[in-house]
Amino acid sequence: MAALGLLLLGGTAxxxxxxxxxxIRLATAEEFSTSLAELRGRPVVLNxxxxxxAPCLKEIPDLMQLEREFAAQGLQLLAVAMxxxxxxxxxxxxxxxxxxxxxxxxxxEPDMDTLVSVVDPAxxxxxxxxxxxxxxGKVFKRIQGKKSIEEFRGEIKAxxx
Amino acid sequence: xxxxxxxxxxxxxxxxxxxxxxxAPVAVTDGTRRAxxxxxxxxxxxxxxxxxxxxxxxxxxxxxxxDRSGGHSHQSWTDLMYARSDDGGRSFSEPVRVNRKEGExxxxxxxxxxxxxGKGGVIHVSYPAxxxxxxxxxxxxxxxxxxxxxxxxxxxxxxxxxxxxPGDLSDLVHGGLSQAQVFGTMTVSSEGDxxxxxxxxxxxxxxxxxSSTYLRASHDNGASFAAERLLYQADACPCCxxxxxxxxxxxxxxxxxxxxxxxxxxxxxxxxLDAGESFGARIAAQGTPWKMNGCPLKxxxxxxxxxxxxxxxxxxxxxxxxxxxxxxxxxxxxxxxxIRMHPEAAVSDSPSLAASGQTLHAFWHAKLxxxxxxxxxxxxxxxxxxxxxxxxxxPEGTGSYPExxxxxxxxxxxxxxxxxxxxxxxxxxx
Numbered sequence: 001m002a003a004l005g006l007l008l009l010g011g012t013a014x015x016x017x018x019x020x021x022x023x024i025r026l027a028t029a030e031e032f033s034t035s036l037a038e039l040r041g042r043p044v045v046l047n048x049x050x051x052x053x054a055p056c057l058k059e060i061p062d063l064m065q066l067e068r069e070f071a072a073q074g075l076q077l078l079a080v081a082m083x084x085x086x087x088x089x090x091x092x093x094x095x096x097x098x099x100x101x102x103x104x105x106x107x108x109e110p111d112m113d114t115l116v117s118v119v120d121p122a123x124x125x126x127x128x129x130x131x132x133x134x135x136x137g138k139v140f141k142r143i144q145g146k147k148s149i150e151e152f153r154g155e156i157k158a159x160x161x
Numbered sequence: 162x163x164x165x166x167x168x169x170x171x172x173x174x175x176x177x178x179x180x181x182x183x184x185a186p187v188a189v190t191d192g193t194r195r196a197x198x199x200x201x202x203x204x205x206x207x208x209x210x211x212x213x214x215x216x217x218x219x220x221x222x223x224x225x226x227x228d229r230s231g232g233h234s235h236q237s238w239t240d241l242m243y244a245r246s247d248d249g250g251r252s253f254s255e256p257v258r259v260n261r262k263e264g265e266x267x268x269x270x271x272x273x274x275x276x277x278x279g280k281g282g283v284i285h286v287s288y289p290a291x292x293x294x295x296x297x298x299x300x301x302x303x304x305x306x307x308x309x310x311x312x313x314x315x316x317x318x319x320x321x322x323x324x325x326x327p328g329d330l331s332d333l334v335h336g337g338l339s340q341a342q343v344f345g346t347m348t349v350s351s352e353g354d355x356x357x358x359x360x361x362x363x364x365x366x367x368x369x370x371x372s373s374t375y376l377r378a379s380h381d382n383g384a385s386f387a388a389e390r391l392l393y394q395a396d397a398c399p400c401c402x403x404x405x406x407x408x409x410x411x412x413x414x415x416x417x418x419x420x421x422x423x424x425x426x427x428x429x430x431x432x433x434l435d436a437g438e439s440f441g442a443r444i445a446a447q448g449t450p451w452k453m454n455g456c457p458l459k460x461x462x463x464x465x466x467x468x469x470x471x472x473x474x475x476x477x478x479x480x481x482x483x484x485x486x487x488x489x490x491x492x493x494x495x496x497x498x499x500i501r502m503h504p505e506a507a508v509s510d511s512p513s514l515a516a517s518g519q520t521l522h523a524f525w526h527a528k529l530x531x532x533x534x535x536x537x538x539x540x541x542x543x544x545x546x547x548x549x550x551x552x553x554x555x556p557e558g559t560g561s562y563p564e565x566x567x568x569x570x571x572x573x574x575x576x577x578x579x580x581x582x583x584x585x586x587x588x589x590x591x
Contacts, residue, residue, distance in 0.1 A: 052336035052400070053456045054370050083336075084237060090337050110195065110581055111270070111561070113533065121528055122507035124475065124482040125271070127456045144477060145424070145453035 022101045024092040026085055026108035033118045035078075035105075036137070042074045043159055044133040045152075046119060049104070050082045051094045055146035056128040060099055062149040063130070066156060073160050079104035082112045082127060132159045183554050186584040189244055189253045189576060195219055196242070198270045199576040199583045203566040204278040205351065209246040209574050210313065212259065212276045212286060213583045214239045214268045238264040241274050241288050245313050250574050250587045259307060259316045265290045267302045267343060270511075270562045270578065271458040272402055275357075277349030279382050284309040286316065287357050289343035296327050299339035304359040306347075308383040322377045324389055326363040333365050342375070344400060350407035353382035356437050358403045358415065364395040371420055372399040378437045392440055393417075398426055400456045408465040411436040414493060416461035416472065419443055424454040428461040428474040432493040447487040447499040451478035464514035464521060468492040469543045473502060473512035473523055483509040484525055488544045503527050503536060503550050513575070517567035519543050522588060524553075524563040524575050532559040535577050537588055553586060555579055 027035070036044075047063055049056035060079070067077040083091050085108045095102050107115045116123040119131055119139060130143040132155055140159050143152075190196040195216035202210045216239050241259040246252060259274075260266050267289040268274055274288035287306045294301045305319040323342035331339045345359030360372035374393040379386045397403075397417050404416035413433040418426050427450070429443035446461065462473040470489040475482065476499075483506055485499035502523060503509040509527035516522075521540040526533040535553040540546060553560070556579060563577040565588075572589030 050336075050456070052334075054333065054335065055455045057335065094335070094337075110197075111559070113561075114559070117532075121530075122481055124477055124508050124510055125458055126453070126477055127458075129455075145455035147454075 022095070022103060024081065024088065024095055024104055024106050026088065027080070027105040027115070028108045029115045029118050031108075032080070032105060032115055036118065036133075039076060039078070040137045041135050042076050043135055043156075045075065045077045045156065046131040046133055047077065047079045048082055048116060048127055048129045049079060050127050051091055052083070053127040057098065059128060059146045059152075060102060062152060064099070064102060066149065066152055069153075070156055070160065075156065075160070080115065081106045083107075085109070132156065134159060184250065184587040186553070186555055186579070186586040187250060187252065189213070189583040189585050190242075190256070192582045193219055195581045196583045197578055197581065198268055198273040198562060199578065200273050200276050200564050201566045201574055201576045201585070202276045202278050203568055203574060204282055205569070206282070207249065207569050208282075209250050209566075209585070210243070210276055210278060210284060211245070211253065211576050211583065211585065212241055212243050212274055214266065214274070215242045215256075219581055237267045237269060238291060239266045239268055240264060241266045241268070241286070243276075243284075243286070243313050243316070246585075250585050253585070254313070257313060257315070259286055260288070260290070261316075261318065265292075267291045271400070272344050273564075275345070275347040277347055277355070279349045279355065280351065280353035281382065282312060283353070283382050284313050285347065285349050285355050285383050287322065287345060287347040289345065290319070292321075294325055294340065296325050297329050297339060299329050299331065300337055301340040302338050302343045304342050304345045304357065306355075306357055306383070306386070320386065322357050322386070322389065323359060323361065323375060328363065330362055330365055333367065333370065334362050341399075344372075344402045346403040346405045348405040348407045348413065353380070354407060354436060355379040355383050355386075356405060356407060356413050358392075358405055360397055360399055360403060362399065365399070369395050370399065371395045372397045374403065374415075374417060376437060380436065393443070396420060398457060400458050401426075402460040404460050404463045406463050406465055408470070409467070413437050414463055414465055414470060415440060416463045417443070418457065418459065418461060419445075423452050425450055425452050426457060427451070428459075428472060430461070430463070430470060430472060430489070430493050430496075444489075444493060444496065446472040446474060446485075446496045448474070448476045448485040449478040451476055453477060459510070462512035462514045464516035466516045466518060466521075466543065469516075471514055471516065471521060471544050472496070473514050473525070475510045475512065481507055483527075484512050486523065486544065490543075502538060505529065505550070506536075509536070511562050513563050513565045515565040515567040515573040517569075517571045517573075520571045520589070522565060522567070522573040524565045526561045526563060526577070533561045535560040535563050535575070537575070539589065553588070555584065
């Protein structure tokens with residue numbers, strides 16, 4: 001089950017919204033912060049991506065596979081598209097075409113940094129950026145640039161130790 | 162909502178910080194509309210010219226023009242606005258829309274339209290625009306050029322700089338675009354030469370997801386342009402905006418981020434000594450090698466004075482990631498070891514440089530323990546030594562994406578986004 005479906009099971013749906021596997025939803029920094037807080041106790045792979053970021057698109061299927069692979073350990077993939085919030089329809093259409101089961105937030109802030117600062121105040125606006133977040137809610141590792149599935153698998157194993 | 166100083170206000174307060182003077186910021190936009198990605202240029206008479214993206218009314222997510230594109234999806238539909246100051250930045254004129262077709266501008270804070278002042282006060286502007294390819298019927302983003310011969314009251318019909326190219330690269334370019342000839346730059350010489358560059362996807366392949374660099378030049382103050390020319394084929398980071406400057410007679414400096422082996426993404430400088438007819442090899446500015454398979458969105462800020470060429474660029478391989486300054490004292494043949502511009506910052510980015518004689522001003526946004534703010538340092542000896550890092554006087558909140566230009570008296574004017582408003586101030590002097 002993809003990330004937001006698990007969020008539903010965990011009761012972390014955004015206020016006023018229903019969850020289903022495979023969808024794009026807008027999130028403000030505050031809403032995103034709330035969702036993250038409610039995920040405390042679970043290891044999280046937070047992936048920042050954009051429809052215009054080709055390396056991002058190559059690694060998303062790998063991250064979805066790893067989420068399934070480590071489901072027993074409670075791993076959750078949480079994705080946030082950095083596209084302009086006005087482009088909701090385009091992003092959702094894109095998702096349906098390339099990653100039908102992919103759940104992702106879309107930033108609902110004027111700039112990218114405001115939302116990402118919830119997790120990383122020193123983010124340098126680079127995509128893809130992936131954060132491995134421990135059960136304690138703290139960032140275990142920041143990974144920038146596309147990595148192979150083997151590299152991600154190794155990092156996730158380290159996170160789960 | 163907006164900053165309290167309105168455009169017509171003529172107050173010019175000076176704050177003294179460490180012996181450096183900053184004029185109090187002046188609002189270029191009135192704060193009611195979403196203004197982003199300002200750029201600035203200065204005329205030989207000291208007039209200040211600012212452009213910015215207008216993304217609609219604050220609190221809305223306007224998507225102008227989308228209904229007129231046949232339903233194509235794009236990432237950005239905005240207008241490009243222009244205003245000028247003829248009193249040293251104390252006040253700015255009412256905004257004028259540059260683009261004739263509403264909402265056609267494809268622009269972001271990391272893909273900014275460009276402005277330059279040419280011979281006789283002609284105002285030159287280049288900007289990325291949404292379009293539909295006449296060859297494929299698909300959505301594309303192209304580079305356009307306009308100029309104003311009346312001091313910014315009106316702008317010409319746009320000239321598409323890039324040729325229409327065949328091929329539907331939608332599955333490579335993504336974002337609803339089938340081709341992109343954007344992330345460009347433009348520089349204008351005092352003699353009226355206009356050099357417009359862009360990054361071009363036409364040579365992109367699944368195996369080589371890199372952009373080519375193209376140039377189109379005018380030597381008659383923008384009245385006509387020579388045909389486009391390929392400068393470098395499929396070796397540049399597609400999302401790292403180009404930078405350029407015309408430096409003296411016939412010398413053109415181009416800044417770009419080249420992607421080498423193992424995704425080594427190096428900020429580079431290349432020089433033309435023949436008015437853009439040919440460019441030399443790319444010379445890497447100094448800094449920690451940065452290998453990364455991703456989209457850095459990082460331009461190489463440039464400034465030059467004589468044989469001194471200066472670069473300021475974000476390097477994600479630094480810990481913490483931040484801006485590195487490097488200079489060449491031999492006209493761009495080699496660069497000295499880089500220094501960190503703001504070592505105390507948690508992150509520093511979005512650099513801009515302005516040079517006048519021996520004086521060099523650097524601007525950027527950075528975070529200490531709060532939101533992004535605008536910072537500056539100055540040098541009075543061609544970048545050999547730098548003064549302290551100073552934070553610009555600005556309202557509370559997020560300040561970002563500064564751009565600067567040198568004034569004739571050696572000071573610099575800087576514009577930036579304060580929230581969703583554009584502010585300007587003058588830095589330098591005592």
